Amino acid sequence: MDTQLEIRLKVPLDQFVLDLEYASAQPVIGVFGPSGCGKTTLLETVAGIRRMAGMAGVIRFGGTDWLDSARKVNLPPQQRDIGYVPQDHLLFPHLSVEKNLLAGQARAIRSRHDPEATFRDVTETLHLEPLLGRTVATLSGGECQRVALGRALCSGPRLLLLDEPLASLDITLRRRVLPFLLKVRDRFRIPMLIVSHDPFELQALCSEVIALRRGRIIACEPPARLFTREDIYPMAASQGFENVLPSVVTAHGGHKTSVRLGEDGSGPEVNVLPVEVEPGERLMLGFPASDILIATARFEGLSARNILPAVLTDIRPLGDRHIALARLEGGSLEPLAVEITPDAVRELGLRPGKSVYLLMKSSAIRAYS
Numbered sequence: 001m002d003t004q005l006e007i008r009l010k011v012p013l014d015q016f017v018l019d020l021e022y023a024s025a026q027p028v029i030g031v032f033g034p035s036g037c038g039k040t041t042l043l044e045t046v047a048g049i050r051r052m053a054g055m056a057g058v059i060r061f062g063g064t065d066w067l068d069s070a071r072k073v074n075l076p077p078q079q080r081d082i083g084y085v086p087q088d089h090l091l092f093p094h095l096s097v098e099k100n101l102l103a104g105q106a107r108a109i110r111s112r113h114d115p116e117a118t119f120r121d122v123t124e125t126l127h128l129e130p131l132l133g134r135t136v137a138t139l140s141g142g143e144c145q146r147v148a149l150g151r152a153l154c155s156g157p158r159l160l161l162l163d164e165p166l167a168s169l170d171i172t173l174r175r176r177v178l179p180f181l182l183k184v185r186d187r188f189r190i191p192m193l194i195v196s197h198d199p200f201e202l203q204a205l206c207s208e209v210i211a212l213r214r215g216r217i218i219a220c221e222p223p224a225r226l227f228t229r230e231d232i233y234p235m236a237a238s239q240g241f242e243n244v245l246p247s248v249v250t251a252h253g254g255h256k257t258s259v260r261l262g263e264d265g266s267g268p269e270v271n272v273l274p275v276e277v278e279p280g281e282r283l284m285l286g287f288p289a290s291d292i293l294i295a296t297a298r299f300e301g302l303s304a305r306n307i308l309p310a311v312l313t314d315i316r317p318l319g320d321r322h323i324a325l326a327r328l329e330g331g332s333l334e335p336l337a338v339e340i341t342p343d344a345v346r347e348l349g350l351r352p353g354k355s356v357y358l359l360m361k362s363s364a365i366r367a368y369s
């Protein structure tokens with residue numbers, strides 16, 4: 001894959017220097033890290049909104065230099081072909097949804113796209129048709145986020161920059177708006193750079209995640225691998241860690257929905273509580289690391305509906321617990337993180353390479369359509 005985004009940057013801040021070297025061809029890149037580590041500064045610098053004294057380096061996207069301080073190149077935001085959705089969405093509150101979307105379109109600088117077709121596509125993908133005549137001031141938080149995303153898309157961007165796209169929403173609403181982001185990713189296939197402190201969102205959306213600490217990259221990996229690292233997991237698990245896996249619905253009815261894990265549904269079968277979906281549709285599943293049990297034998301007479309053979313790939317001490325990484329048999333999924341006590345590790349003789357079963361109650365698995 002050719003490098004799409006290249007960043008070599010030094011930006012002096014209050015307490016430290018944002019100091020990065022990064023190049024990637026990944027389509028959807030996440031930026032993760034504690035508050036104040038430089039995530040928004042990075043995004044705003046890529047957008048061309050943040051222009052600070054002492055800033056030096058190169059930002060190149062798709063072969064175009066957006067910033068090259070040595071050559072005194074620093075394109076203004078409107079020449080960078082970006083769609084930027086800031087944390088507080090900055091919609092025009094007294095204008096209708098339609099006018100807000102058209103304002104995005106008016107900002108398009110070169111028309112590589114058909115603005116009317118894009119408008120139709122965006123409103124349909126984000127289910128904005130019923131809202132077009134409403135003024136923004138009357139919308140809910142989740143609706144505002146969808147409009148802000150729509151406005152950014154209507155400008156026909158080559159790169160979407162999203163700053164904590166769901167952070168202003170409560171957890172229930174966040175999980176309801178996330179599927180729209182997934183639809184945007186899959187429908188428009190525009191590269192994205194997404195700042196978020198939510199490992200769930202980043203696992204669901206991104207192919208690669210950068211972890212920052214005090215302005216420096218401390219890790220850069222596919223999300224499932226990044227969040228299960230010993231130095232990242234405690235940060236990612238502060239509110240409980242969920243393994244996120246895509247799946248394809250195989251059957252729906254009665255008291256359960258059955259899916260097969262994996263983007264293409266080639267992984268093992270799992271049962272979840274009933275969800276309003278049709279066979280063939282995709283579901284994003286969340287498996288809380290603290291709700292998965294490990295067994296060394298296949299016991300009979302358990303109420304858990306999911307008993308999946310797996311192989312342990314690693315066991316890592318993390319403070320008062322251990323995390324075991326277990327690769328499910330069948331398919332090519334990343335290993336799942338399972339929280340377990342040191343006593344259980346010792347008494348069950350758990351070690352990398354050991355074959356085990358993962359036990360999951362259907363009701364412990366969260367499904368998002």
Ligand SMILES: Nc1ncnc2c1ncn2[C@@H]1O[C@H](COP(=O)(O)OP(=O)(O)OP(=O)(O)O)[C@@H](O)[C@H]1O
Nearest residue numbers: 012013014015033034035036037038039040041042
């Ligand atoms: N204009 C500025 N001049 C100097 N320092 C700044 C400026 N803006 C922000 N900073 C400092 O840079 C650091 C990074 O801020 P930034 O907003 O990029 O962090 P963040 O990771 O996005 O945080 P959060 O998750 O809380 O939004 C902070 O210590 C902040 O005080």
